[in-house]
Amino acid sequence: MGEYLIKPYEISVWKNELIQDGNEQRFVERKLAIIGSNTMTGLNKVYDPVFNKKMNGEKSLTFSLKYKYVDTYTGEEVTNPFVSLLTNESRVKLHYDDKWYEFTVKEHKESSEESSWEYTCTDAFVLELSKQGYNIT
DSSP: OOEEOOSSEEEEEEEEEEEEETTEEEEEEEEEEEEEETTOOSTTSOEEEEEEEOTTSOEEEEEEEESEEEOTTTOOEEEOTTGGGOOTTOEEEEEETTEEEEEEEEEEEEETTTTEEEEEEEEHHHHHHOSSTTSOO
16 A cells, blocks of 8 residues: 655656757756645645555555646636646656655546546656566566
8 A cells, every 4th residue: 555645745747858068969857847745735736646665666656637627716627737748658756755756657547527637657767677577687
């Protein structure tokens, strides 16, 4: 079973960007947006985040994000801009308990009753180290 994030946390979306530095090209990591934290109050933020650490070292993160919500000031239905940032293989980082964890979005399911998507992210480092399951080879 996972752990609901009760301590201060931040969930953000990241992207590698190609930079021309003189005659050299290199990738630089860039934060696109903070999509959830313990201090965010907007309706477009992540809700129900669950951080799961398994005994074999594998980590996962699940959360939900509304794709449409009603703006409390205007009363109009608004499309959540964060949804377009989260596609399969998007990079998501979690800052929790003074540590950074890096994940890759592997699955998302729609819940039409709640106008939301549920995202499942797996540990990026486990996938990079092993191509045969979750054991390091």
